Amino acid sequence: xxxxxxxxxxLAAVAAFVIAAAFMxxxxxxxxxxxxxxxxxxxxxxxxxxxxxKKSEDIRVMxxxxxxxxxxxxxxxxxxxxxxxxxxxxxxxxxxxxxxxMVVASAxxxxxxxxxxxxxxxxxxxxxxNAFWExxxxxxxxxxxxxxxxxxxxxxxxxxxxxxxxxxYASSGVVLxxxxxxxxxxxxxxxxxxxxGSTHSFEWVSPVQGLGARYLWASTRxxxxxxxxxxxxxxxxxxxxxxxxxxxxxxxxxxxxxxGGSISLSPPSPDGYYDVGVSVTLTATANSGxxxxxxxxxxxxxxGSTSVTMDSPKSVAANxxxxxxxxxxxxxxxxxxxxxxxxxxxxxxxxxxxKTVSLSASGLPPDASASFSPSxxxxxxxxxxxxxxxxxxxxxxxxxxxxxxxxxxxGGGLSKTATYQLTTAAWPTRWYLREHMFTSTYPPYISFEKxxxxxxxxxxxxxxxxxxxxFAVLPKSLLHGNKISVRWNVYYTxxxxxxxxxxxxxxxxxxxxxxxxxxxxxxxxxxYTYVTATHYPGPLGGSGWxxxxxxTSDFLDLSSLTGSYVTLMVxxxxxxxxxxxxxxxxxxQILSPSGSALYTWQFTGPLAMQxxxxxxxxxxxxx
Numbered sequence: 001x002x003x004x005x006x007x008x009x010x011l012a013a014v015a016a017f018v019i020a021a022a023f024m025x026x027x028x029x030x031x032x033x034x035x036x037x038x039x040x041x042x043x044x045x046x047x048x049x050x051x052x053x054k055k056s057e058d059i060r061v062m063x064x065x066x067x068x069x070x071x072x073x074x075x076x077x078x079x080x081x082x083x084x085x086x087x088x089x090x091x092x093x094x095x096x097x098x099x100x101x102m103v104v105a106s107a108x109x110x111x112x113x114x115x116x117x118x119x120x121x122x123x124x125x126x127x128x129x130n131a132f133w134e135x136x137x138x139x140x141x142x143x144x145x146x147x148x149x150x151x152x153x154x155x156x157x158x159x160x161x162x163x164x165x166x167x168x169y170a171s172s173g174v175v176l177x178x179x180x181x182x183x184x185x186x187x188x189x190x191x192x193x194x195x196x197g198s199t200h201s202f203e204w205v206s207p208v209q210g211l212g213a214r215y216l217w218a219s220t221r222x223x224x225x226x227x228x229x230x231x232x233x234x235x236x237x238x239x240x241x242x243x244x245x246x247x248x249x250x251x252x253x254x255x256x257x258x259x260g261g262s263i264s265l266s267p268p269s270p271d272g273y274y275d276v277g278v279s280v281t282l283t284a285t286a287n288s289g290x291x292x293x294x295x296x297x298x299x300x301x302x303x304g305s306t307s308v309t310m311d312s313p314k315s316v317a318a319n320x321x322x323x324x325x326x327x328x329x330x331x332x333x334x335x336x337x338x339x340x341x342x343x344x345x346x347x348x349x350x351x352x353x354x355k356t357v358s359l360s361a362s363g364l365p366p367d368a369s370a371s372f373s374p375s376x377x378x379x380x381x382x383x384x385x386x387x388x389x390x391x392x393x394x395x396x397x398x399x400x401x402x403x404x405x406x407x408x409x410x411g412g413g414l415s416k417t418a419t420y421q422l423t424t425a426a427w428p429t430r431w432y433l434r435e436h437m438f439t440s441t442y443p444p445y446i447s448f449e450k451x452x453x454x455x456x457x458x459x460x461x462x463x464x465x466x467x468x469x470x471f472a473v474l475p476k477s478l479l480h481g482n483k484i485s486v487r488w489n490v491y492y493t494x495x496x497x498x499x500x501x502x503x504x505x506x507x508x509x510x511x512x513x514x515x516x517x518x519x520x521x522x523x524x525x526x527x528y529t530y531v532t533a534t535h536y537p538g539p540l541g542g543s544g545w546x547x548x549x550x551x552t553s554d555f556l557d558l559s560s561l562t563g564s565y566v567t568l569m570v571x572x573x574x575x576x577x578x579x580x581x582x583x584x585x586x587x588x589q590i591l592s593p594s595g596s597a598l599y600t601w602q603f604t605g606p607l608a609m610q611x612x613x614x615x616x617x618x619x620x621x622x623x
């Protein structure tokens with residue numbers, strides 16, 4: 001009884017195990033199916049995306065030469081080139097990976113360096129897995145790399161126009177016209193997307209006018225061999241390449257300054273253009289007052305002739321040198337034995353190089369000499385002006401008179417002149433006397449006399465007011481920078497503590513004459529511009545004759561006086577009715593800056609009145 005039951009229990013256990021195992025296997029199969037389906041879905045998604053990318057990529061590969069291909073991206077998105085295949089004629093392929101990958105923007109091209117003979121096929125590989133093989137042309141339709149791949153009628157074809165032989169000098173001129181639109185050198189290469197079977201026009205311009213260059217069309221290759229075609233029918237992808245040859249370059253020759261001279265060219269050219277390789281000789285000729293200085297630009301040197309070879313546009317300038325010379329003041333005076341000075345200024349007027357200009361003088365009076373400090377000056381474009389002091393020294397034997405002295409400046413192949421007028425005059429021996437009324441209320445009663453053989457006295461009575469003058473006319477150049485000394489005495493009848501300036505020495509900016517018409521309502525100080533040399537201080541509480549004294553001026557600065565001659569005047573003023581005033585002069589001296597006497601006047605000659613009985617009497621006294 002127990003044996004059969006054990007057998008049934010064993011069978012039941014086996015059956016349960018089998019059922020469990022079958023169930024587990026079913027679950028495993030279901031899981032595998034689910035995993036496989038998910039993997040298939042991902043691959044399908046990726047494949048779908050890849051197909052979408054591949055459809056958007058439109059790459060053309062052209063062979064440039066054995067070491068280079070050019071990749072053109074005609075697609076709407078950038079393409080990433082990760083490498084390329086190269087396949088030999090036997091069909092063996094090798095993949096070359098690019099490190100780093102090369103990005104080619106939409107509607108542009110880039111070159112890739114390769115190492116493969118021209119009979120090997122090249123295929124560029126993108127990051128999406130596309131391989132684009134170089135396009136081969138049917139026989140007779142251009143050269144390798146210039147297209148010729150037929151395109152079915154109605155589909156897009158890509159035609160690229162490019163040029164050879166032009167350079168940046170042609171950038172300003174129209175090179176190509178396509179369908180009536182002009183394109184410059186900088187626009188090339190230019191790719192057009194045209195429908196296969198459509199008709200277009202093109203023209204390679206000749207000559208091409210560039211920046212100082214002219215280019216001539218030589219040939220066309222690729223999809224066309226023509227210079228121009230008014231009915232070009234699109235049938236294939238490819239190039240139309242024009243070859244140009246530089247025919248002429250322009251030589252721009254200029255002169256600086258414009259009126260400095262001229263340039264002659266050999267051989268001549270009507271418009272400045274020369275065939276490539278021609279040697280042109282330039283010769284500079286200076287106008288009057290100029291000298292050739294130097295060539296600048298595409299030529300150099302200081303010789304009057306130079307040459308250039310026309311292997312590019314050239315610009316050459318001929319620079320001419322000139323300068324001017326001036327003397328200030330233009331004239332001066334001195335006495336025999338004295339000297340006169342002036343400033344000589346030399347000014348650069350054109351050129352490029354520094355120059356040294358030497359100075360000299362001619363036309364001097366007898367027994368006179370001229371010196372310059374410095375004797376030469378340096379001028380340049382950066383320091384265009386320089387000065388020297390000219391001193392003309394005379395001797396006691398130099399005759400009096402007026403001399404025109406020529407100052408000559410020489411340098412840089414030029415000599416320029418200026419003139420200086422020198423007057424040598426003896427010291428005046430005649431001094432003039434003049435009475436002047438400055439108020440009609442108290443008319444002047446001025447008298448002139450010689451109390452001693454060497455002195456002169458000017459007096460005003462107690463019942464008058466006015467001024468009395470003792471004066472001489474001298475060249476300003478004799479006095480400027482020197483000193484005046486006077487020995488004199490003053491008389492006043494009434495003690496006064498003030499300094500009344502009874503006597504003064506003036507230098508008037510005029511050549512006064514004894515019979516001059518002087519206004520009656522003002523003193524000499526209100527009539528002329530003047531410089532005060534010195535005055536007699538008094539009466540300062542004194543009366544009667546205040547005492548002989550010598551007063552000396554400082555160095556005379558007469559730059560404010562405009563005339564060439566001045567009036568040296570001793571002036572008496574009586575501005576106080578009821579008082580008697582006198583000024584008596586013993587001598588007047590001109591002293592040098594060192595204090596030595598250049599000239600002394602004592603009034604030893606006769607005194608003569610030329611008009612009396614008026615309020616403007618006048619006369620003279622010889623010294």
